[in-house]
Amino acid sequence: MNVVRTVRRLPKIARNLARDLRYGKPLGGTMRTRYAHLGAHDVGNADYDDLAILFGEAGVLPDDVIVDVGAGKGRSINWLLAHHPENRIVGIELDPDVCADTAKRLRRYDHVTIRCGDATTMLPPDGTLFYLFNPFDETVMLRFRDALVATRAGAASRTRIVYYNVKALNVFEEDPRFVVRMIDDPRLTLPSAIVDLQAK
Numbered sequence: 033m034n035v036v037r038t039v040r041r042l043p044k045i046a047r048n049l050a051r052d053l054r055y056g057k058p059l060g061g062t063m064r065t066r067y068a069h070l071g072a073h074d075v076g077n078a079d080y081d082d083l084a085i086l087f088g089e090a091g092v093l094p095d096d097v098i099v100d101v102g103a104g105k106g107r108s109i110n111w112l113l114a115h116h117p118e119n120r121i122v123g124i125e126l127d128p129d130v131c132a133d134t135a136k137r138l139r140r141y142d143h144v145t146i147r148c149g150d151a152t153t154m155l156p157p158d159g160t161l162f163y164l165f166n167p168f169d170e171t172v173m174l175r176f177r178d179a180l181v182a183t184r185a186g187a188a189s190r191t192r193i194v195y196y197n198v199k200a201l202n203v204f205e206e207d208p209r210f211v212v213r214m215i216d217d218p219r220l221t222l223p224s225a226i227v228d229l230q231a232k
């Protein structure tokens with residue numbers, strides 16, 4: 033472990049912890065995934081300050097249905113509850129234990145639904161703003177992309193993706209149905225993009 037780096041990050045860790053506690057319990061720390069064979073990445077947590085930048089760039093609309101694809105322990109949903117309390121939120125998480133914990137912690141919020149399973153098979157058709165924090169590898173991302181296009185075919189409202197830590201961005205860059213805009217904000221700790229699905 034890099035002690036200097038950890039010490040430097042302590043104020044941020046403390047701020048994130050305080051914000052977690054408003055929604056029930058500390059969420060910090062990364063859990064190794066048990067589903068790497070399914071292309072899943074580890075169960076980590078977004079940084080609250082990054083979320084403000086990401087969703088600020090996306091421009092959340094009052095009627096957006098926000099889908100957290102790979103909701104993990106639900107820290108991003110905490111942030112959404114604090115800043116966009118009127119929007120409907122759907123979190124989808126592959127790991128059944130993590131999913132059950134998150135669903136239990138957030139059960140009192142009527143407009144939050146947590147679904148357990150592979151997000152590529154259960155995207156809500158009325159979802160408009162899809163948030164991904166590097167949840168899976170390129171193979172699964174290709175599946176997600178095609179599922180999204182199929183689910184949103186003919187939808188009247190816009191479809192966009194907030195992609196945080198863009199490890200498989202080529203999936204969208206190489207596809208003419210999508211327009212990719214990198215977020216150019218030096219405060220952001222991980223490379224991120226807004227991806228728009230073009231209307232037909």
Ligand SMILES: C[S@@+](CC[C@H](N)C(=O)[O-])C[C@H]1O[C@@H](n2cnc3c(N)ncnc32)[C@H](O)[C@@H]1O
Pocket residue numbers: 065071072073074075076077078100101102103104105106107108124125126127130149150151152165166167168172
């Ligand atoms: C980095 S964590 C995201 C944490 C959370 N969204 C946040 O921003 O704080 C990525 C999550 O994606 C989940 N995941 C991986 N593949 C998935 C899939 N096919 N369907 C749903 N969730 C998946 C992982 O289990 C992991 O919990």
